[in-house]
Amino acid sequence: MTATKGLEGIVAATSSISSIHDGVLAYRGINIDDLAERASFEETAYLLWYGKLPTQSELTNLEQQLSDYAAVPQAVIDQMKLYPANANTMAVLRTAVSALALYDETANDISRDSNQLKAIKLQTQIPTLIAAYARIRDGKEPIAPLKGVSISHNFLYMLTGEQPDPVAIRALDQALVLHADHELNASTFSARVTIATLSDIYSAVTSAIGTLKGPLHGGANEAVMRMLGEIGTLEQAEPYIQRKLANKEKIMGFGHRVYKNGDPRAKHLQKMSRQLSLLKGDMTLYDISVKVDQLVTSQKGLKPNVDFYSASVYTLLGIPSDLFTPIFAISRLSGWTAHVLEQLDDNRIIRPRAEYTGAINQQYVPIELR
Ligand SMILES: CC(=O)SCCNC(=O)CCNC(=O)[C@H](O)C(C)(C)COP(=O)(O)OP(=O)(O)OC[C@H]1O[C@@H](n2cnc3c(N)ncnc32)[C@H](O)[C@@H]1OP(=O)(O)O
Numbered sequence: 001m002t003a004t005k006g007l008e009g010i011v012a013a014t015s016s017i018s019s020i021h022d023g024v025l026a027y028r029g030i031n032i033d034d035l036a037e038r039a040s041f042e043e044t045a046y047l048l049w050y051g052k053l054p055t056q057s058e059l060t061n062l063e064q065q066l067s068d069y070a071a072v073p074q075a076v077i078d079q080m081k082l083y084p085a086n087a088n089t090m091a092v093l094r095t096a097v098s099a100l101a102l103y104d105e106t107a108n109d110i111s112r113d114s115n116q117l118k119a120i121k122l123q124t125q126i127p128t129l130i131a132a133y134a135r136i137r138d139g140k141e142p143i144a145p146l147k148g149v150s151i152s153h154n155f156l157y158m159l160t161g162e163q164p165d166p167v168a169i170r171a172l173d174q175a176l177v178l179h180a181d182h183e184l185n186a187s188t189f190s191a192r193v194t195i196a197t198l199s200d201i202y203s204a205v206t207s208a209i210g211t212l213k214g215p216l217h218g219g220a221n222e223a224v225m226r227m228l229g230e231i232g233t234l235e236q237a238e239p240y241i242q243r244k245l246a247n248k249e250k251i252m253g254f255g256h257r258v259y260k261n262g263d264p265r266a267k268h269l270q271k272m273s274r275q276l277s278l279l280k281g282d283m284t285l286y287d288i289s290v291k292v293d294q295l296v297t298s299q300k301g302l303k304p305n306v307d308f309y310s311a312s313v314y315t316l317l318g319i320p321s322d323l324f325t326p327i328f329a330i331s332r333l334s335g336w337t338a339h340v341l342e343q344l345d346d347n348r349i350i351r352p353r354a355e356y357t358g359a360i361n362q363q364y365v366p367i368e369l370r
């Protein structure tokens with residue numbers, strides 16, 4: 001038995017949800033480029049869950065459910081008020097999603113219908129939790145979700161209490177479409193491992209949130225913004241990147257296990273970042289991002305991944321950086337739960353082997369002789 005470090009190149013599941021072939025990402029066979037330009041996030045979530053694009057009445061029905069279930073139990077909001085003020089926002093989300101399970105009598109029902117309904121509820125409650133926490137930690141009262149608006153609209157509204165700009169709603173919605181699913185990425189794998197033990201969907205999503213949090217995965221978008229902030233000016237970009245590369249430090253938002261010629265999602269986020277900068281009349285953040293992109297691409301041959309330009313997009317939307325990875329979770333919840341449903345449709349516990357590299361034939365030594 002020989003282990004492959006990081007399971008690189010190992011095919012660990014069959015799936016009909018999303019595919020990556022020759023650098024092209026597709027959800028249920030539809031190219032992400034088409035979806036990013038034309039689909040709403042709600043349509044995309046429907047596509048991932050049900051395997052086809054919704055008709056108008058199917059979409060209206062899903063939107064109605066998302067609107068109906070957006071509120072979260074008051075007890076969970078009250079608990080969030082007791083969390084330490086300096087808590088990590090992904091840790092808060094992980095804890096709050098776990099707490100949601102305690103207030104759902106159907107939490108342990110893993111039938112398909114019940115899990116599908118819980119996926120819809122989680123899809124709309126997670127934005128409510130994140131927005132509520134963002135206000136609580138700023139000493140403000142959470143704002144109740146609006147009825148009859150999209151997830152992107154509601155999230156931006158619940159953060160500020162103001163009606164968001166349609167351009168901001170569209171930008172966030174497109175970002176959510178782009179992040180919704182990505183084959184067997186680390187957090188989705190976590191979700192599948194958890195549900196494959198016949199645990200429950202809340203446990204699977206909690207595992208996935210904990211996995212997405214890491215800076216080698218979803219946590220990279222927040223780390224990108226930290227880096228762009230440290231760089232500060234266009235002139236500083238080159239010396240900063242040279243220093244990092246000379247110290248063999250990783251540049252966050254670059255590189256990918258699966259894409260070696262570039263992440264097909266990055267160009268959409270770059271375009272969005274440019275458009276938002278033009279609208280703002282301030283190109284600084286975009287120009288620094290492009291400079292870093294050029295430097296890392298030319299000097300390391302590494303291309304930006306989905307996390308790189310999403311950092312400037314969210315910042316230009318006025319979103320604080322500790323909410324970037326939670327926003328990724330809002331989107332990826334659709335993919336995680338689609339994978340949970342798929343895993344349970346044809347389940348087998350996921351239990352690979354390890355290549356043992358430790359000592360062998362050791363004797364037990366009594367404690368007084370050690
Ligand atoms: C949504 C997402 O999860 S997208 C990924 C988000 N993560 C990041 O942006 C973090 C930065 N990137 C990375 O750490 C990696 O590229 C990962 C985690 C995405 C992929 O990791 P792996 O497939 O294991 O690639 P690995 O780390 O082996 O990289 C291969 C080589 O490129 C180097 N490399 C990879 N990414 C980077 C980077 N961002 N900066 C500098 N060097 C890098 C590695 O150091 C390694 O060099 P070596 O062969 O000299 O040791």
Ligand SMILES: O=C([O-])CC(=O)C(=O)O
Binds near residue numbers: 179184306
């Ligand atoms: O697939 C991966 O390894 C990481 C990624 O890009 C994602 O989860 O969107």
